[in-house]
Amino acid sequence: MLSSAIILAGGFGTRLKSVVPDLPKPMAPVNARPFLEYQLDYLSRSGIKVVCISLGYMADAIRGHFGTSYKGLQLSYAIETEALGTGGGIRLALEGVNQNEVLVLNGDSFFEIDIQHFYAQHLKSQAQYSLALRRVEDASRYGAITIDENCRLVAFKEKSSSKTPGLINGGVYLLNRDLYLKETIAGKNFSIEKDVFEKRMEDLRMFGFVFENYFIDIGVPEDYQKAQDDFKRFKY
Numbered sequence: 001m002l003s004s005a006i007i008l009a010g011g012f013g014t015r016l017k018s019v020v021p022d023l024p025k026p027m028a029p030v031n032a033r034p035f036l037e038y039q040l041d042y043l044s045r046s047g048i049k050v051v052c053i054s055l056g057y058m059a060d061a062i063r064g065h066f067g068t069s070y071k072g073l074q075l076s077y078a079i080e081t082e083a084l085g086t087g088g089g090i091r092l093a094l095e096g097v098n099q100n101e102v103l104v105l106n107g108d109s110f111f112e113i114d115i116q117h118f119y120a121q122h123l124k125s126q127a128q129y130s131l132a133l134r135r136v137e138d139a140s141r142y143g144a145i146t147i148d149e150n151c152r153l154v155a156f157k158e159k160s161s162s163k164t165p166g167l168i169n170g171g172v173y174l175l176n177r178d179l180y181l182k183e184t185i186a187g188k189n190f191s192i193e194k195d196v197f198e199k200r201m202e203d204l205r206m207f208g209f210v211f212e213n214y215f216i217d218i219g220v221p222e223d224y225q226k227a228q229d230d231f232k233r234f235k236y
Contacts, residue, residue: 002119002174003049004099007039008089009107010056010080024058026107027065028218030231034065035218038110038231044071045235046115048103052096054089056080087190094177095186104192106171109217110227113172118209122174125151127207129197132172134215139166142217145208153206156198167208169193170215 009026023029026036036053043051051073055062059079068075078093090104101122103115113132122130131153133145139157144166146155157166173192184190197206218224 001047004097005043005048005051005103006093007053007105007107010054010089030227040070044073050074052076052093054078054093085189085191087192087195088188091184100177102177104173108219109171111170111172112214113211121209125207128176128204129206130174131208132170133167133208133210134170136168137165138163139168142168147208151207153201153208
């Protein structure tokens with residue numbers, strides 16, 4: 001059973017500053033609760049036991065709110081002294097994680113998949129990296145991903161101005177800790193999306209599994225406002 005997770009919560013949240021000017025993006029209130037609480041509730045209900053939160057901008061606001069435990073979850077923090085990007089942030093957090101297969105989530109999106117089923121698919125395919133994908137009507141904001149009949153990653157398409165349907169990266173990954181630490185450099189600023197997924201797609205076993213579950217990215221004000229209504233239905 002998968003039990004360890006990393007949440008990437010160190011970004012500046014530039015696009016959300018107009019509505020949440022004085023908080024890090026994962027602490028943006030959704031129905032008077034920090035967005036990050038919903039993610040932690042979801043992880044707790046999904047069998048996760050240990051969470052390392054990767055922090056940078058306004059780290060104390062998050063660490064001070066949650067401390068070392070939350071509803072049965074054991075919490076730790078990896079704090080960047082300089083910006084490391086998504087890839088470097090994950091690497092720093094992995095140094096404090098013991099399980100070899102680790103779930104990674106973006107701290108500004110919510111993708112309500114069955115985590116343990118995702119993990120089972122990851123193991124069955126003998127993947128080194130797995131991405132949870134979501135089909136959307138307009139992939140232009142995110143960029144689209146192509147997979148083959150066996151769910152292997154085939155291609156990444158850049159963001160564009162033309163609105164077309166496609167599969168997008170839902171910001172939820174599974175990766176092998178030992179492999180990641182071996183093949184990346186400590187203290188380096190890099191993007192897992194650009195520098196690992198896209199560049200290493202042909203020589204590593206990377207898979208994308210499609211889920212039709214609820215997805216939202218609160219990184220822009222209109223979707224942040226939408227979350228205020230959507231999250232009222234959550235059982236968390």
